[in-house]
Amino acid sequence: MLPHSPDPHRRPKSPELSDPKSTFSALTAAVIPLLSLQNPRSWILYTIIFLQILLVSNLRSFPYPNALLHPSTLLHNATNLHHPYVSIPANDVVQHPALPQNNVFQDPQNEVVEDTSLSASAQERDADNQCGSGMVFVYDLPRTFNKEILENCDNLNPWSSRCDALANDGLGQSATGLAGIVPEELLPAWYWTDQFVSEVIFHNRMLHHKCRVTEPELATAFYIPFYAGLAVGKYLWSNTSTAKDRDRHCEMMLTWLNNQPYYKKSNGWDHFITMGRITWDFRRSKDEDWGSSCIYKTGMRNVTRLLIERNPWDYFDVGIPYPTGFHPRSDSDVTRWQQFVRDRRRSSLFCFAGAPRRSFPNDFRGVLLSQCRDSGEACRAVNCAGSRCSNGTSAIMEAFLESDFCLQPRGDSFTRRSIFDCMLAGSIPVFFWRRSAYFQYEWFLPGEPGSYSVYIDRNKVKNGTSVKAVLEGYSKEEVKKMREKVIEYIPRLVYAKSNNGLEGMKDAFDVAIESVFRRFRDQEDLSFTKWR
Secondary structure (H helix, E strand, C coil): CCCCCCCCCCCCCCCCCCCHHHHHHHHHHHHHHHHCCCCHHHHHHHHHHHHHHHHHHHHHHCCCHHHCCCHHHHHHHHHCCCCCCCCCCCCCCCCCCCCCHHHEEECCCCCEEECCCCHHHHHHHHHHHHCCCCCEEECCCCHHHCHHHHHCHHHCCCCCCCCCCCCCCCCCEECHHHECCECHHHHHHEEECCCCCHHHHHHHHHHCCCCEECCHHHCCEEEECCCHHHHHHHHHCCCCCCHHHHHHHHHHHHHHHCCCHHHHHHCCCCEEEEEEEEHHHHCCCCCCCCCCCHHHCHHHCCCEEEEEECCCCCCCEEECCCCCCECCCCHHHHHHHHHHHHHCCCCEEEEEEECCCCCCCCCHHHHHHHHHHHCHHHEEEEECCCCCCCCCCHHHHHHHHHEEEEEECCCCCCCCCHHHHHHHCCCEEEECCHHHCCCCCCCCCCCCHHHCCEECCHHHHHCCCCHHHHHHCCCHHHHHHHHHHHHHCHHHHCCCCCCCCCCCCCCHHHHHHHHHHHHHHHHCCCCCCCCC
């Protein structure tokens, strides 16, 4: 049985209208006692209203996690494939949607119309989309700390001039000696780049960075373009230099920096610098020891430092790739090189480029060279006695291109440039110290060490373990898979030739700067503890 319906023809009874005056009087009589200060409940009401006003007035100053609630950041996450939290295979080319240039549109009548009313807002949106990770201010340091050092390139080395090495914005002289070894169309992208010029490369790139601002109040990061490595380098091998000589430039720079308002404001937590040598060159504890004491100076305590070798136990040290000789001009240079090393037929199982350290007791390099010689054609050796291999040679490049694996013992310190020359050639690095790469370059290398490299305990090698036997244990399929991982990461290991970087790929500079932005943003999290 269906429910009974009311009579459809009967109009519902309307409530009778009351007298307005009597209704208002009754309402007033009921409300006034509730709002009286003598009523305890009224205090609860006033407290709630006060808290709501306080909350609304301070809402914009509350720290949102990672700035993800800001509309421009939400838009950036949805549209910009370069966001540091988005994972992109290292050799993928990012295809950006085609946008009208200079706000010029085509109307239905095929007439070109310029929309000038959107210019300002379009620029703002473009800045938001490209720089959602942060904005950087580059200090205009006195010339003493960078330009004058370059101008005095004849005096930066006790043995010879470094002017050729510092030419071409720090890339060095063109590597014409690689003709016939690298593809002809890629030869203009190759230079004899010095391993200690990262601070020059980073300075030039920072000056052209898309997220550079000239108003410091807009910045979330501050770059210090001090050539610390070049400044101290001239004194490291001098018999007459003093500890004061080696510290002079750093002390002067820190005196200048301590007078900058934005450094004072953050105490250096949002500042960063590239120091073009290994960290140990700046960690002198006693006057008679090696290097400068720049890193131990009070003003450097909270500054993030980009170095080609870091101290793994120092949060503020960040390892960045050594500069290699390949500086791609475009994305296509990278993909062509990747294909070249992928297709390369390799005749040797492994190689070693280096020289024995006879002054070292139980020299491990000597052990590796002996094993290489005993392995016959399976191993290819390159003699690097003296300084013949300091900045790469054609013989080194040929050896890496011809070998499946390349042996990478520690150098004068735990790292060596050869690691990156090796991987650039598509050869698989073999490490004997975990600190040579695994604890150094986390921002740039795959998270799983076994996916791109081999680790052999050096003590086992000293006790007779055959390197050749270990490497022969890898199947062709395993070698191919590891090489492909190495090739995939090549873009992250090189520094582009153009000061504007690559278009659709991130090179080592891009990865470093985006990671610095991310680090500074994470430091603003309420759970992060800062000291003064």
